[in-house]
Amino acid sequence: MDRILIFTGKGGVGKTSIAAAHAVKSAGEGKKTLLFSADRAHNLSDLFGKEIGREETRIAPHLYALEADPEYMMEHNYRDMVHAVEKLPGFAGLGAGGENGLFSVAGLPGMGELFSLLKILDLYEDSIYDRLVIDCAPTGETLALLKFPELFCWYMEKFFPIGKLAVRVLSPLSRAVLKIELPDRHAMTDIERLYFRLIRLQELLKDDALTTVRIVAAPEKMVVEETRRNYMYLNLYGFYVDGLYINRVLPDAVDNRFFDGWKTLQKNALAELEEGFREVPIVRIPWYETEPCTMEALDRICREVLEGVPVFDVQKHRGGEVYEKTEVGYVLKLFVPCASREDLEMFQSDGTLILKAGNFKRNIALPDTLRHYEAAGARQNGDMLEIRFARQEISRTV
Numbered sequence: 001m002d003r004i005l006i007f008t009g010k011g012g013v014g015k016t017s018i019a020a021a022h023a024v025k026s027a028g029e030g031k032k033t034l035l036f037s038a039d040r041a042h043n044l045s046d047l048f049g050k051e052i053g054r055e056e057t058r059i060a061p062h063l064y065a066l067e068a069d070p071e072y073m074m075e076h077n078y079r080d081m082v083h084a085v086e087k088l089p090g091f092a093g094l095g096a097g098g099e100n101g102l103f104s105v106a107g108l109p110g111m112g113e114l115f116s117l118l119k120i121l122d123l124y125e126d127s128i129y130d131r132l133v134i135d136c137a138p139t140g141e142t143l144a145l146l147k148f149p150e151l152f153c154w155y156m157e158k159f160f161p162i163g164k165l166a167v168r169v170l171s172p173l174s175r176a177v178l179k180i181e182l183p184d185r186h187a188m189t190d191i192e193r194l195y196f197r198l199i200r201l202q203e204l205l206k207d208d209a210l211t212t213v214r215i216v217a218a219p220e221k222m223v224v225e226e227t228r229r230n231y232m233y234l235n236l237y238g239f240y241v242d243g244l245y246i247n248r249v250l251p252d253a254v255d256n257r258f259f260d261g262w263k264t265l266q267k268n269a270l271a272e273l274e275e276g277f278r279e280v281p282i283v284r285i286p287w288y289e290t291e292p293c294t295m296e297a298l299d300r301i302c303r304e305v306l307e308g309v310p311v312f313d314v315q316k317h318r319g320g321e322v323y324e325k326t327e328v329g330y331v332l333k334l335f336v337p338c339a340s341r342e343d344l345e346m347f348q349s350d351g352t353l354i355l356k357a358g359n360f361k362r363n364i365a366l367p368d369t370l371r372h373y374e375a376a377g378a379r380q381n382g383d384m385l386e387i388r389f390a391r392q393e394i395s396r397t398v
Contacts, residue, residue, distance in 0.1 A: 003131045009216030010226050011138040014247040017292040018216050019135040021301040027063035031130040035065045038116040039137040042067040070115035121201045208240040216245045219269035228276045228338040242315045244277045248287040276338050329390040337383040348375045
């Protein structure tokens, strides 16, 4: 597999149609392509007019589609881990587990998204397809989806040094005294397997020579504000955004007084988006007279919008985490566009730098080189956030 494209955007902006058009274009180039829906509100079946489920379905020559089924994956690939979690205190009290249980691990926030991501890794490792096009959930859910592997691994790294020992020593005590069941060794093996799969998944999602994120927006004020914020959040977490698609742009040829106000609003919104995404290639998709929900409509987008556009190329990337040596320590540079210093909060704890923006928080594990350093300050330099680190005895005087 030589290319993975992840499409996201505010709900209702047409991201599924844009993602599907890219899959159609890819297949038209002779590349075996899979369109994968990671959104629980699947609508690929409606788009193509045929039943699509958890098995790959042929749509056209070189084109296949698949809808994630995280509950099926949890039951068949990580059964021991799921059953162990359902027996833990608090969860078991809710009537979880078993055929008559009221709740299951599948219902926990983030679990469905987690196993959808693991399916992406499976598809990549199977090497059946040349390209993978992913239709993700609306941006807020996508951010939670993409950050989950890193966050889960961070917690697992805190737990693992004593994890197996705790299970070996405490399991008899838990059953006899506490009347609870800790995960057995089979479950720990599954959890270990999950942990290392998530590390590999994290590497895959942040391989900017292979995987990139495309944001779909509409020229509307509320969409613009959310799109700018999510562009900032995605970069904060280290994901490479290499395309913005502005959908439903009214053509200049529209000459009807009813649309005059809309054209003015769209003009202002387009200017804001182009300013905020000046580092990113921008593609405009016109507002068509019919809904793009057939293969013919997708072919039209390919012909009129995507023809001649290198949509599968990887653009030059300014992002990533860069550490530089300075006279008094180090500086960490992060590409965080559309942000001001006031948008961000910063903390440091036990070798971890914690960055918070709005409702999102990222834990950055600092390299061993900075073990005796602490964050001494930060500044915004254009789209770059620069965080200074000094030796602990020096930083306290800075």
